[in-house]
Amino acid sequence: MWLLMLMASLGGCRWFTVPPHLPVASSVALDELIVYSDFELPENHRLLRDLELLRADVTGQLSMPVSDEQIQVYVFKTPKRYKKFLREHFPNFPDRRAFFVETDTRLSVYSYWGDRIAEDLRHEVCHGYLHAVVPEIPLWLDEGLAEYFECSRGDAGLNEMHLEQLLEAQDDREWQPDLAHLEQLENVSEMHQIEYAESWLWAHFFLRTTPARKQILQDYLTQCRTHPARPLSKGLLKVEPDAEKNLIAHLKMLKETPSLFQDQADVKSLETDRLK
Ligand SMILES: [Zn+2]
Structure with missing residues (x-):
């Protein structure tokens, strides 16, 4: 928070x-x-x-x-x-x-x-x-990135607790991605565990899937440094209309094959963590 x-x-x-x-x-x-x-x-x-x-x-x-x-x-x-x-x-x-x-x-x-x-x-x-x-960073992104980077270095941003919660909520049909909803949150008191979890998943999706998505996030943060933040969802859905569907696919792949989203540096870092 x-x-x-x-x-x-x-x-x-x-x-x-x-x-x-x-x-x-x-x-x-x-x-x-x-x-x-x-x-x-x-x-x-x-x-x-x-x-x-x-x-x-x-x-x-x-x-x-x-x-x-x-x-x-x-x-x-x-x-x-x-x-x-x-x-x-x-x-x-x-x-x-x-x-x-x-x-x-x-x-x-x-x-x-x-x-x-x-x-x-x-x-x-x-x-x-x-x-x-980025003093004016939107709340959901601020929290999503903090949840991503709070993971130890060898975990490469994989927050197991959020992963499990989202899978369960999705199985029970209690949750679907809704980036526009996250963007409306202005106070931490409005953010529940599921909103923290979804914000984390978006951060992971942007940073760990494709160079194009990473670039979208980087460009957005650059904009936020100089202009009042506009919703990221609008720009994202324009270039990737199925982004929310793809986020669900990413969630499932993350559960099944987490190693796909680690690079060599993460594996080395994980091994070093274990030796300590
Ligand atoms: Zn926080």
Whole structure:
């Protein structure tokens, strides 16, 4: 999830000083990221290297320029400290393990060191990398790409949980692709699990099937950087009228032969992951 907040609503220069209880005892600087924590996080920790590599993955696959806008990542050692901070500073936020906040002057991620910290940080930091370059990215695409890039590198964007949910929903005739519907969503509170899953599938469809589809997505993101976002569905259905039908075919192929959508670099990355 990500939440857009305006400086005005935060009361002047509140963000220029460190709010109490922020976990800043330790910090590690990595290119665009500064990772703060309230415990010692080794500089060469695998998770930190992973976040650095993520930037190259995101900008490379989406053909986006690298931004020098800094992203602050705050990691609390325990959920208790994290929740206390949330209650004091973001009392209206929903109960999530991690979140991304964009203000006029800052891109920040908050989380705690739990079992799913790697996935959570990849998801939220991906929002940071995207917003640093495409601040007006449509919600569905923002979430779809974050769900895609939160997968560990060897998984090549294959989000098993979403895959299973979509297959089941499709079998039960409870879901059909509807990109125009996703494009109407403006707030994360309107996005349910199935909308996250479909957004992920579109991201996977664009990035892992044909060079032409990848190009459509890259061109669209370039447009979003300079113009208010127009619906992607209109342009897509013009060049590929059966895109939604093809998305279902892609879903089924992904279940039956996932290896078709991995390249050699992914396989190598998966093997390296297993060795670690
Ligand atoms: Zn998100």
